[in-house]
Amino acid sequence: VAFLTYTLAEANRRAVLRAQAAAAELAEANRRLTEAEASARRSERLAAIGQLTAGLAHELRNPLGTIKAASEMLESQKDGMPPVAAEMASYISSEVDRTNALITRFLDFAKPLRLEKxxxxxxxxxxxxxxxxxxxxxxxxxxxxxxxxxxxxxxxxxxxxxxxxxxxxxxxxxxxxxxxxxxxxxxxxxxxxxxxxxxxxxxxxxxxxxxxxxxxxxxxxxxxxxxxxxxxxxxxxxxxxxxxxxxxxxxxxxxxxxxxxxx
Ligand SMILES: Nc1ncnc2c1ncn2[C@@H]1O[C@H](COP(=O)(O)OP(=O)(O)OP(=O)(O)O)[C@@H](O)[C@H]1O
Ligand SMILES: [Mg+2]
Known part of the structure; x- marks a missing residue:
């Protein structure tokens, strides 16, 4: 009887250990799933932001091109202008350049990367x-x-x-x-x-x-x-x-x- 009790206790202990290991594995799998979900949500959000920015940036390019051309034309005629007008024309031109650089960064960000390894x-x-x-x-x-x-x-x-x-x-x-x-x-x-x-x-x-x-x-x-x-x-x-x-x-x-x- 003692032997039988011992064997049963031993089997019981092993079963408990197995159950604990399974529970730990399950918890780990659960944690990884939550992480993967968070990361998937993050990349979905990134993709949406990317598309929105790319669309907006693209639409802004054309009017900016016109503004830039107009400001260059103004600058080229600044000799006959009041000094303050010439100064304003140069502001327009440099701010357009800054905005264009910003748009290029947005588009860069939205563009899929092509790696040359x-x-x-x-x-x-x-x-x-x-x-x-x-x-x-x-x-x-x-x-x-x-x-x-x-x-x-x-x-x-x-x-x-x-x-x-x-x-x-x-x-x-x-x-x-x-x-x-x-x-x-x-x-x-x-x-x-x-x-x-x-x-x-x-x-x-x-x-x-x-x-x-x-x-x-x-x-x-x-x-x-x-x-x-x-x-x-x-x-x-x-x-x-x-x-x-x-x-x-x-x-x-x-x-x-x-x-x-x-x-
Ligand atoms: N070395 C650093 N020390 C302290 N804060 C930092 C450091 N690096 C990044 N940061 C913080 O992280 C933010 C985001 O950095 P990130 O480089 O993405 O953008 P940014 O530098 O603000 O603008 P940009 O698009 O010009 O790089 C920073 O605004 C700053 O608050
Ligand atoms: Mg930075």
């Missing part, structure tokens, strides 16, 4: 992004410290698009830093992946904003559009990679682009 050296891509940023700010070149792994394996990716990602991350870091503040770009190999981290000692990001900063049009900058991170995370996605952020308000932020190494 090859073996890409992420150290070189980081150099290109830093040079690009320096060219855009000749008056105050960014103070970027390079901490590269010289034996970084190549990734299989689109060099131009990856440069855009690092450009956006470094630009944000520089914009978050005080004038002349150091931004660090660090690359390293991480089992099966390579990482490029962009670190700054700016004001950091509030925990509540950490997820929102990747939404299109989320910006806290007066001149910002809020597309830099949305575009960057889409490009990382298309490469099978990720962008992760860690930030401590008051101490700075670290954005890490992580990409699988090419086989």
């Amino acid at each position: 090859k073996a890409v050296d992420l150290n070189r891509v980081a150099d290109l992004a830093i040079e690009h940023l320096a060219r855009q700010n000749p008056g105050s070149p960014p103070n970027v410290h390079r901490n590269y792994d010289p034996s970084l394996p190549p990734v299989h990716g689109d060099e131009e698009l990856l440069e855009r990602v690092l450009f956006n991350l470094i630009q944000n870091a520089v914009q978050a830093s005080p004038p002349g503040g150091i931004v660090t770009v660090k690359t390293r190999r991480e089992d099966g992946a390579v990482e490029a981290a962009v670190l700054d000692r700016g004001p950091g990001i509030q925990a509540a904003d950490l997820e929102r900063i990747f939404n299109p049009f989320f910006t806290t900058k007066s001149g910002g559009v809020g597309l830099g991170l949305a575009v960057s995370s889409r490009i990382a996605d298309e490469h099978g990679g990720t962008i992760q952020v860690e930030s401590e308000p008051g101490r700075g932020s670290t954005f890490v682009l992580r990409l699988p190494v090419s086989l």
Whole structure:
């Protein structure tokens, strides 16, 4: 009887363990399903925003073209004009240029990405992004410290698009830093992946904003559009990679682009 009781207890214990394992698996599956649903909703929302912006941007192009041509005509005749009229004409022209640049960014965002992949050296891509940023700010070149792994394996990716990602991350870091503040770009190999981290000692990001900063049009900058991170995370996605952020308000932020190494 003792033996029988023991066997039964043992069987019972095993059944309980199996049930617990099944419950844990079910909970995990449930969590993954909720996550997938959230991500599907997010991409549906993105697609809808994308279509709307593309339509609007497209419609704005033609009238802007007419305004631009008219303002150029006015500018070409400014000799006979009162000075204030000539000044207004130049405002119109430069504001049209600014609006056109904005529209190009909207259309870029809505356009499906076409990747031209090859073996890409992420150290070189980081150099290109830093040079690009320096060219855009000749008056105050960014103070970027390079901490590269010289034996970084190549990734299989689109060099131009990856440069855009690092450009956006470094630009944000520089914009978050005080004038002349150091931004660090660090690359390293991480089992099966390579990482490029962009670190700054700016004001950091509030925990509540950490997820929102990747939404299109989320910006806290007066001149910002809020597309830099949305575009960057889409490009990382298309490469099978990720962008992760860690930030401590008051101490700075670290954005890490992580990409699988090419086989
Ligand atoms: N390194 C950083 N430090 C602090 N805040 C940051 C940093 N990077 C991004 N952010 C926050 O995330 C927001 C969104 O960034 P994102 O690059 O998408 O847009 P943006 O820089 O505001 O405009 P743009 O379209 O010109 O890039 C920023 O407005 C800022 O609030
Ligand atoms: Mg930005």
